[in-house]
Amino acid sequence: MTRRDALRAGGAAALVGLAGCTALPSAPGQAQSGGGDPVAVASFFSFFDFGRQIADGTPLTVENLVPTGLHGHGWEPNASITRRIIDADAFVHVGEDFQPWADRAIEIIKADDVDTALINAREDIDLVDLAASLDREEEGVGAQRGKDPHFWLDPQRAKQSVDNIADGFAEVVPEYADAFRTNAETYKSEVLEQIDSDYEAMFDRSERDIVQLAAHNAFQYIGVRYGVRMRPLVTSLAASGDVKPADIREAAEVIRENNIRYIANGVFEAQRPAQTLVRETAVEAYFPVTPYAGVREDWVEENWGYEEIAYNINMPTFEIVLGNKTPEDAAPSASWLEQWRNFTPI
Structure with a gap:
């Protein structure tokens, strides 16, 4: 039994005990361990979407862990989500203090030396301060740093997360590194730039x-x-x-x-x-x-x-x-x- 198999059998159950998780429907799709094409799973819809654009035309499959109809944070997944993270080749997440369940999964992966690559979509992104009306003691979601975590709503900041994901995918499947980075550049220039331009024109009007x-x-x-x-x-x-x-x-x-x-x-x-x-x-x-x-x-x-x-x-x-x-x-x-x-x- 490999370390990953052991985590699938026992580690996910341990996470449930730690997190007090409640059962929720699973998101569509299922990551597969061992053999076959590589799989990356994402903890948040926006970065799942960025990931699938970046992986287009390559063997890498990108899956969204958040079930349809649910918000991206403020929910607790069941143990099957942790098993899927452990099974996957890469886990795209939003950085610490935003999704507590993702933080706990990352802790298990690091502590048990699971070979799921961790890709932080928030790496090197400048965050703005929380609004003055917010309670600094609010649990999770970025409050510990006093910063607002919702950076991806700014298309310019979202570009950095696209680069972060592309770089992470390139490390997981290096033979497709050029394809990942080319797709990322295309998405930034043709989609995010256009959204930014259209938003700017709208607000200027x-x-x-x-x-x-x-x-x-x-x-x-x-x-x-x-x-x-x-x-x-x-x-x-x-x-x-x-x-x-x-x-x-x-x-x-x-x-x-x-x-x-x-x-x-x-x-x-x-x-x-x-x-x-x-x-x-x-x-x-x-x-x-x-x-x-x-x-x-x-x-x-x-x-x-x-x-x-x-x-x-x-x-x-x-x-x-x-x-x-x-x-x-x-x-x-x-x-x-x-x-x-x-x-x-x-």
């Missing part, structure tokens, strides 16, 4: 420099990049947390002072805060945004990635909430408007 979100505090990097104030109603970094009456009152004041008619809310988050603002302020409706932290079943069926979500979810909503366009003009289709105006959670 706006006469408003503030966006009211009913979502959690995940969009600061868009504000930093494009010079707009992103005001989250939910001030925790994870997609959960109570909204205080004072937060509602403050949001209502911002809405009144800036003549805001539309707000944005997270696709995978509770709708009650947004519904409260619609009911108690001049806001007429809320529309969807997402920090690329999870996917819906219909997005999977359409094979949506970071690029498609940017253009089909986030950009139309920002056009609306900035006041650049009416909902009818910004919506990609009539069905989009019907689906996403005051949408209900999945």
